[in-house]
Amino acid sequence: MNQKTSNCLEIKPLTYNPSLSIQLFNKIASQPWAMLLRSASKNHIDSRFDVLVAAPVAKIVTSGQITRVTNPDGHFESCDDPFLLLEKQQKQWLPQIDYHGDLPFVGGALGYFSYDLGRRIERLPQIAQQDLITPDMAVGLYSWAVIVDHRDKTAYIVGENTEQHYLWLQGQDPAPSKDFALTSGWQSNMTKQEYVKRFCKVQDYLHSGDCYQINLAQRFKAKYVGCEWQAYQRLEQFNQGPFSAFIRTDNSTILSVSPERFLRLSDTQIETKPIKGTRPRHACSDIDLIYAQELANSEKDQAENLMIVDLLRNDIGKVAKPGTVHVPKLFDVESFPAVHHLVSTIRAELAENYTPTDLLRASFPGGSITGAPKIRAMEIIEELEPHRRNAYCGSIGYISRHGTMDTSITIRTLIAEDEHIYVWAGGGLVADSNSCDEYQETLDKLCRILPVLEGDQF
Numbered sequence: 440m441n442q443k444t445s446n447c448l449e450i451k452p453l454t455y456n457p458s459l460s461i462q463l464f465n466k467i468a469s470q471p472w473a474m475l476l477r478s479a480s481k482n483h484i485d486s487r488f489d490v491l492v493a494a495p496v497a498k499i500v501t502s503g504q505i506t507r508v509t510n511p512d513g514h515f516e517s518c519d520d521p522f523l524l525l526e527k528q529q530k531q532w533l534p535q536i537d538y539h540g541d542l543p544f545v546g547g548a549l550g551y552f553s554y555d556l557g558r559r560i561e562r563l564p565q566i567a568q569q570d571l572i573t574p575d576m577a578v579g580l581y582s583w584a585v586i587v588d589h590r591d592k593t594a595y596i597v598g599e600n601t602e603q604h605y606l607w608l609q610g611q612d613p614a615p616s617k618d619f620a621l622t623s624g625w626q627s628n629m630t631k632q633e634y635v636k637r638f639c640k641v642q643d644y645l646h647s648g649d650c651y652q653i654n655l656a657q658r659f660k661a662k663y664v665g666c667e668w669q670a671y672q673r674l675e676q677f678n679q680g681p682f683s684a685f686i687r688t689d690n691s692t693i694l695s696v697s698p699e700r701f702l703r704l705s706d707t708q709i710e711t712k713p714i715k716g717t718r719p720r721h722a723c724s725d726i727d728l729i730y731a732q733e734l735a736n737s738e739k740d741q742a743e744n745l746m747i748v749d750l751l752r753n754d755i756g757k758v759a760k761p762g763t764v765h766v767p768k769l770f771d772v773e774s775f776p777a778v779h780h781l782v783s784t785i786r787a788e789l790a791e792n793y794t795p796t797d798l799l800r801a802s803f804p805g806g807s808i809t810g811a812p813k814i815r816a817m818e819i820i821e822e823l824e825p826h827r828r829n830a831y832c833g834s835i836g837y838i839s840r841h842g843t844m845d846t847s848i849t850i851r852t853l854i855a856e857d858e859h860i861y862v863w864a865g866g867g868l869v870a871d872s873n874s875c876d877e878y879q880e881t882l883d884k885l886c887r888i889l890p891v892l893e894g895d896q897f
Contacts, residue, residue, distance in 0.1 A: 448536055448545055449601040453585070453594040460489035460587045461672070467493050468668035469614035470687065472579050474549055476837070477683040478589055479675045483773070485700055485712070486681035489587040490544050490837065493608070495579030496532050499525050500688075501556065502574045521559055521576050526796040529838065533580050538841040542586050543705075546598040547840040550578030551686055551693055551849065553833040557804045561814050567827045571861070573691040573854050575829075619665035619673070621860075625889050628658045628825045631878055637823045638874040644819055645870045652746050653810040653819050656865025657881055658826055659889065667692040667855045670892055674853075677887045678776055682847035684835045691856035693830050696888070698775050699848040701805045701834045704795050709755055709787045713747045713807035714848075715867055716740030716781025719883040720774070731779045735772045740781050743867050744770060748783050750806035750813060757801040759787035777887040795844040799834075805848045808832035810867060830854055831863040851888065862888055
C-alpha cells in the first residue's frame, strides 16, 4: 500500500482480524454519532472495507427546511441547501488532503441522507403522513477512523491524533443494555387488499403515460425493547449485505443490511450499480439455479432495469465529462442470502468543475427506488404510500477528505425510534406487472429480516 501522507495525516497499523470492527464498535455502540459501515459479505465483489467512526468534529442535521450545524465554534441553524452546507463545513473543518493510497476514507463526512431530503431538491406534494422524528439528514465530520480491509487482511486507524483516539477507543466500556426483543408482532401500513388497490392506481398512471415505472413500498412496524446494536448483529449474520451499516444519532438508530451501491467516486471515476429485478432464493440448489436463470432471461425484468439505467445515465450526465457515461455491465445476476438481484453497472468521469457533493445532489434520490421519470414517480409515491419513507430509499456513506465517495441505497434498512422499529420493502411496477407477484416480492425481500428479529430460526 502506498502510505504517502501529508497535511498531518497519520496512518497507524492495527492487528487484523475479521471481527475487529465489531469488537471495537461493541465498546461505543450506545454512543450517539458512533457509526459503522460494514462489508459483511464474504464473497461479494464490492465487499472489502469496514469503516468505524465516533466523536465527530462537527454535526450537520437537517429536518424539513432547517439544518442545525454544531461545530467547534458553537451551533447555528440555516435554511440553506443542506448539501451546500455540508460541503462548506467540510472545507472549513476537514479540508481537502493529499493522499494517494488504497484506504477509502481518511477522515471527512460520514452519515445518512434520507429519501425525504429529496424535497430540498425537487418540489413535491405533502400528502403522506410524517410520523417519525428521525431527521432527513444526519452527517458527522470525523477527523479519524478505523479502517479494516478484508481483502488484504489489514487494519489501520487513520486521520489526526491517531494514537490518542485509539487509546480513547480502547478505553471505552460497553454500556449495560437489555437483550433485544420484539414486544409485538409486525404490522404493515397496508393490507394485501389495500396494496392491490394502490397497485391498480399505479397501473392507471402507467397506462395513461404518466410514468414508465413506479416503485411502490409497504412499511412494517413493531414494538421492541433492548439493544439495537444486538438486533443489527443478528440481521447482519443472516443477510451479509455488502453495504451494511449501523448509525446511532441523538434520538434514533438506523440499521441497514443493504445489497445496493448508489454512487462511488474514486480519482474522478464515477460508478453506480442499480438493482432492479428480483427472485427468491431456494434451499434446493437446482431450484435456486432455475430462479437465477429465470431472472437472467426475463425480458420484463431486463426492461425494468434498463429504464433505471437510462435514468441514472441522465442523472450522472449532469456532472460528468461529456461522452464518458457508459454501461460496462448490463443485467448481471448477483445472489444474496434472501434473493437474486439483476444488477447493472454505469460508469463515467466527473467533470473538473464539480465536487463529490455535486454528484450526490445531481443523482439524489437514487432512481432505482423511485421509478421513471423520477419526479413524476416521486409525486405518485407521495400520493399512494401512507407514510413518508424517511431514511428508507435514501443513502448511507462517506465523502473522504481526499475526494473518494462511496454510498449505498438504503433498502433492507430499518429505523428504530421511541421503542418502535420500522422496515420497508417495495418494488418497481410496470404495465405488465402482476399484483400478487409484486406483493410477494416485497415479502421475499424481508424474509431474512422480519423472522430474524422475531427470533425465529432458519
